[in-house]
Amino acid sequence: AQTVTQSQPEMSVQEAExxxxxxxxxxxESDYYLFWYKQPPSRQMILVIRQEAYKQxxxxxxxxxxxxxxxxxxxxxxxxxxxxxxxxxYFCALxxxxxxxxxxxxxxxxxxxx
Amino acid sequence: xxGVSQDPRHKITKRGQNVTFRCDPISEHNRLxxxxxxxxxxxxxxxxxxxxxxxxxxxxxxxxxSAERPKGSFSTLEIQRTEQGDSAMYLCASSSPDGSDYxxxxxxxxxxxxxx
Numbered sequence: 001a002q003t004v005t006q007s008q009p010e011m012s013v014q015e016a017e018x019x020x021x022x023x024x025x026x027x028x029e030s031d032y033y034l035f036w037y038k039q040p041p042s043r044q045m046i047l048v049i050r051q052e053a054y055k056q057x058x059x060x061x062x063x064x065x066x067x068x069x070x071x072x073x074x075x076x077x078x079x080x081x082x083x084x085x086x087x088x089x090y091f092c093a094l095x096x097x098x099x100x101x102x103x104x105x106x107x108x109x110x111x112x113x114x
Numbered sequence: 115x116x117g118v119s120q121d122p123r124h125k126i127t128k129r130g131q132n133v134t135f136r137c138d139p140i141s142e143h144n145r146l147x148x149x150x151x152x153x154x155x156x157x158x159x160x161x162x163x164x165x166x167x168x169x170x171x172x173x174x175x176x177x178x179x180s181a182e183r184p185k186g187s188f189s190t191l192e193i194q195r196t197e198q199g200d201s202a203m204y205l206c207a208s209s210s211p212d213g214s215d216y217x218x219x220x221x222x223x224x225x226x227x228x229x230x
Contacts, residue, residue: 004156033216044118045157045205045221052216091156100209100217101147101170104156 002027004094006105013082014113020067021077021108023092031097034068036077039107040088048090051075079110087112118222120206126228127196134192135225139208146189147219148181150174151203160204163189196229203227 004025013019025034036048051059051068058066063083067076079086092105119138127133139146144165149157160179162170165186175181178196183189193200203226207219 006156044223047218050216050218093156095216099170100145100219101159101162102149102157102219103159106154106156 002029002094002096002103004092004103004105006092006108008108009106010109010111012111012113013079015082015084017082018078018080019082019110021079021090021092021110023075023077023105025073025075025092025094025105027073027094027096029096033095033097034066034075035093035095035102036064036066037091037093037104038086038088039091045091049077082112084112084114086110118206118208118220120204120222120225122225123223124226124228126230128230129196129198131196132192132194133196133227134190135204135227137189137191137206137208137222139187139189139206140210140220143208143210143220144186145209145211145217146183147207147209148189148191149205149207151205151224152201157205160191193227196227198229201227201229 032053034051037045038048039045049061063080065078089107091107093102121136146163148160151157161181163183178194181191203224205224206222209217209219
């Protein structure tokens with residue numbers, strides 16, 4: 001069975017600063033995908049960023065970037081220039097190649113301090 | 115296209131009653147997923163359809179749960195004889211193969227079930 005662990009239930013960051021959310025995972029598969037999803041209060045979950053395990057280069061989407069350490073099974077999310085709209089629950093998730101069902105972590109609640 | 119929709123958004127029921135939720139995926143998305151999210155947890159996979167075929171079911175989906183997608187469009191999730199432990203947010207997601215090796219899942223707003 002595959003697992004995803006997020007050890008930070010809550011994080012806070014000053015507006016315009018940088019914050020890093022941690023995630024570790026375990027899977028026996030060699031081909032898989034890793035994701036960070038954002039779930040704003042009372043709104044639907046949206047995909048923030050995706051990383052293919054076979055790619056060595058870390059994914060980047062505007063202010064969001066990841067640090068993917070395959071050997072350590074670590075996948076952290078860095079948010080630069082934090083904005084008030086970044087406040088949300090952030091979930092790390094994993095899916096195996098060829099099977100799109102997602103395995104989620106327990107989430108990190110991110111608060112942005114004005 | 116307004117995205118994935120779910121109905122109702124909230125449902126309060128008494129223990130032992132049956133409830134049914136509906137999910138309308140994005141048009142022409144042939145894959146549809148159900149997840150359950152309890153308080154303080156991440157979503158957990160329940161089941162998955164490709165068109166009208168139910169291809170995978172989680173062990174979380176007990177005999178009291180049944181899901182259908184009769185015409186390959188909308189889907190329903192029914193819970194019979196509800197228990198207090200069924201209280202959760204039920205999320206639906208859809209995706210469509212676009213030729214790439216991964217197809218993004220788009221989530222609906224969820225149905226929050228409270229069993230009294």
